[in-house]
Amino acid sequence: MIATDPTLDDAPQVELRSLDTLWFQVGGTVCNLACTHCFISCSPTNHTHEMMPLAEVERYLAEAATLGVREYYFTGGEPFLNPEMEAILAATLQVGPATVLTNGLLLDPARCRRLKALEETSDSSLDLRVSLDGYDAATNDPIRGEGTFERILDGIRNLVAAGLNPVITVTEVCAEASADEGKARFFALLRSLGVERPRLKILPVFQIGAEAERGGAYASWQRLHEGEVPEGSWDHLQCSACRMVTDQGVWVCPILVNEPSGRMGETLADSLGGFALSHPACWTCHVYGVSCRT
């Protein structure tokens, strides 16, 4: 087992260049699925982080406006388990663009039509990002759960029928996904669902949480050391331009919410300082150039 070692004193420091992207763990770690590669082990019974009420989100939105935040992302857990999720999106779209990361299971036709209506009343973009881990049930369902492939496809169809064009997110647990041939299969699948302009995002896995058990944990050499991330080469690191808000306060990024040392304070103003890249997941971000943004 490898946990964050805050005493690791040769980790490179990354400063916050600007707070462009604000994430909300709006669904907490509560999910209606229990995917075997989830880096924060979300499940129906995981209350490490609780869902965020609208009033709490609004408080952070107000502070974010004073800091000129460009865009807002919502994740969980499953954001649409949060009974106030649509009200939260309505409030957010008044101040900036919003993206929701969802497993697609709660995207019934009526909800998709309401989301489309929300999007139409805003000057800003609304993006839905639906997770899928294979181009058939045989590859997807062992990861995301029995029967989920068909249900996710239903959600995508409902979005398309309402006039929304989701981004499909695939992790590299689906080994073929990052190769051109694998991408072509996903594009073909999406076109078969009526998506005329398919959009795909491939993400590497973070070897923490449930994924550490499924695919293996980080090895001791997978760490960043001083000098490996020099100043001026931070643009690819999310932590130079984002923060994550949960019901437990402000965290450095969307990945490290299950590491207490990832917490930076109570308000955004508390979190404007730098962060030491001491966690092995920081190695993945740097080496693979990962951004959780679309």
Place this chain on the structure above:
Amino acid sequence: MANRIPEQLRERLTAHRGLATWGERLVPLGDFRAAAQVEGVALSPAERAAATAAYRAGVPDSTPVEGPYARIAVFGGVYSNHLALSALLADAARRGAEAAYCLGDLGAFGPHPEKVWPLLVQGGVRVLQGNYEESLAAGREDCNCGYTDPRDNHFAALSYRYTAENCSPEMKAWMGGLPKRRRVRVGERELLLVHGSPRRINEFLFASTSPVPFLELLLDQNRCDGLLCTHTGLHWHRRLPSGRDVVNVGVIGRPANDGNPHVWYALIEARGGDFGVDLLPLPYDHQGLAAEMRRERLPEEFVETILTGWWTTCLEILPARERAVSRF
């Protein structure tokens, strides 16, 4: 099946029952929360106000202010489209523009990149450096647009290579000496001109992803009454609640992904104490450009965009709203 994990393992990982996940350990919920609450900093209200003020602080800028003018023409993204550039210079003169400003990206997509250089110089156009000029002058291997889609990358690399091979060392050296920002007075307003954003040469300012609080802060930090930019390929204008203006002047190198072959530029003028922004469609000999591109064996995908007005490449950069009205 490689991905399948035993049910008892799934059960162990996901049935928390009062436990929290700390990395890959399960610990009592209270232990995790107690450990998290003491992490980070807890500033006092005064310290928070000071941290916010420091974050919002202005950016030093000694760029000299040009003008004042009553009317200027501003355009971006020439993309080697010398026929549109000729049409623009004639149109701007006809409309009484006292000066013309180009916000960068002289190359890409179009034929014979050297042709735009004498037009710019003889037309007295004040040119900013875009990411294309920065990359070409520095001998970079790509245009620094940051695409990840392999198809976008293929076409971006193709047009960058063509432009790099057909630009003389003299033109590249000239590009390398271009300024990255200018300040221009129009009437009583001081405008900041940049390629992408005041922060980064390759930052995209699309209408649907540039919210008001973000733009107000950019203008505060850069102490200007208006901001003019390009880089996205799509024109828009927004008057902010503070009364200041942000204008993406669009590009004259390819159409605005709207099914029309004309291109766009901006005419900015003093109107009493106020300020007028007209985004103008610019027809030009697009058939002639398409024929020249074909003679140069440039990709038919690029030619199609010039003829139809719909983008066929570099679509990945579009936000959801702009992509929704796109044909491809």
